[in-house]
Amino acid sequence: MLVTLSDVAQLAGVSPSTVSRVVNNNGYVSEAIAKRVMDAVAELDYRPNVVARSFRSKTTMTIGVVVSDLTNSYFMDALGGIEEVLSPEGYLLLIASSNNVVSRELQYCLEFDHRRVDGTILASAGASPAKLSTVFRKDSRVVLIDRMIDGAGFDCVLDDNESGVNQLVEYLVEQGHQTFGVVSGPLSISAGSERVDAFERALARAGYDVRPEWKWIGEFTDEYGYGAGQLLAALQEKPSAVFCANNALAQGLLLSLNDAGIRVPDDVSVVSYGTLANGKLFRTTVTCVEQPARETGRAGARLLLERIRGNDEPYQVLRIPPRLSLGESVRRIESLRTNR
């Protein structure tokens, strides 16, 4: 019913093989024949059947990307970087958002495997290595971004969380802060544990710590951030600075503080790991670690490309250094000395 290679071959008076060579631009084809074929293609309005091609050639030129939250600008930026690298190479992206639900994440990865993607880029919501290994085959090409999974045995590109957090703490201490709170997603995710650990370690070096009752560990969502903000607002005694381990948390926290009538930075200072989405309109007014999202995406895509092209060296972990971006969400504490 639809025009096939053979139809074109017949009209051009050549073999299907030759038409295939022309449309794929590989193998030896003479100028004259190529032109004859292309004319036939145009005349019949031939559309290559990519499904048949993929079936035969066992390569789909498709990359699956699973992120944990598509509405988060970090992942959108990373996606941009991925596309930037993969699109010119002829790959199409299959994009899915797990919405921070691990089971959905696994489900998408499995679906992608069934659809025979050439590789998968995964920003995990916290899948275990065990679960992951049931989903992927031993020869699956997978690159993790933003969140590392120990023991999964995949390439990984992520922030140098330690460096980012250190810059943040340095700045906070410099500004005179002495009491600190933390809001984070699950510590089972590297983005959680690494940032929180680094935060506490950096504080320790400066002679401070985080009081247990000022630690809120939940999900990497603005909803959880909002809830944490409510708890914070209700506290009699508050930390002078609160560290949010990602931008969604910061967003929720700031909104809830605003709703509760707590002013930032007058009443409490807030810093975020990750840029706030709305910085564009209202300028970046939150002091934060500016994540190299796009570069992370690019690096992940490049790593995956190498794997597809046969690189079978041991997997590697790439750390990309972020930089501090100063906003107006941190108060300078001049002289006040609290006894601790």
Next chain:
Amino acid sequence: MLVTLSDVAQLAGVSPSTVSRVVNNNGYVSEAIAKRVMDAVAELDYRPNVVARSFRSKTTMTIGVVVSDLTNSYFMDALGGIEEVLSPEGYLLLIASSNNVVSRELQYCLEFDHRRVDGTILASAGASPAKLSTVFRKDSRVVLIDRMIDGAGFDCVLDDNESGVNQLVEYLVEQGHQTFGVVSGPLSISAGSERVDAFERALARAGYDVRPEWKWIGEFTDEYGYGAGQLLAALQEKPSAVFCANNALAQGLLLSLNDAGIRVPDDVSVVSYGTLANGKLFRTTVTCVEQPARETGRAGARLLLERIRGNDEPYQVLRIPPRLSLGESVRRIESLRTNR
């Protein structure tokens, strides 16, 4: 190299046909055999080759979605609605952003066609019916959302722009505004022409108009909005209210007015067709037409599903009514009478 249907069949001691029936859950299969097959599937860790399946069955269970700007929350919301309808039906989405470049839009649509998607949902950046008909085949299933294309002959779901704009104008006039500016994307796109036309018609009914020098027609991007804001800021005599035909324009305009030291709404009032992305954090502070993005996506997906399932009635245009959302970007003009 990989486990196939036949491998499973062999282990289970049945024919490939039977295994196919089991894994697809269609046709007659006895309980006993089904169990035997499923055990074999589990033991071999069989993964259906969806590419082969698609090739044979001529249906990919894939829907292509081309939007003009993935970073725009309107399209993200619409995407959510689309996914909500299509995902439970087993469809996977192929998502692409044309970034308002018509050639890229066409390219993606063509690529999707080659990949044999079962249907396409398109928020066009302004492709002509002629171009579109070279890309799609006569039996292509296509649904347009947000932007209608006259003469394309496809189903279409979009805002009742007239109603939305009327509500806006009514409110502006009620607040005492008498001089108006407009910022819009191309009038070749229905979202542009319909909104601008409706705006001018509604104003005319109220006895007002838009001065030619207060009309800025460009692209539906925040960049263009920013530029328009600069032009506006530089004007000696300004309109008292400016209508932005989409949210990206409003975003850019507001940012540039802010940069130029023009206060909203004190110096100039701004209204937007479409919700501002950052309403979430800073609350909706811009008076705007709240678009039924998610419902538009849902309706488009449902329309497409019907087409796929064989509905071949004449194509239809669905208009979804939006509603006004009051913010703080419009000043009430009490008594001032300007002579015009």
Next chain:
DNA sequence: AATTGTTGTGATAGCGTTGTCATAGCGTTG
């Protein structure tokens, strides 16, 4: 002149799945 390599083309054989048809056993019905 013989050998080798390069270029250009065709014939053939599947890839893994499912649609279609054939067949056979069974229960129900007039």
Next chain:
DNA sequence: CAACGCTATGACAACGCTATCACAACAATT
């Protein structure tokens, strides 16, 4: 009990393409 429909399974072909091989024709090298 013959006729029929329903259930259950297998055999077989074919989907459109490309990998592989085979083979020419010709050029370049020994």
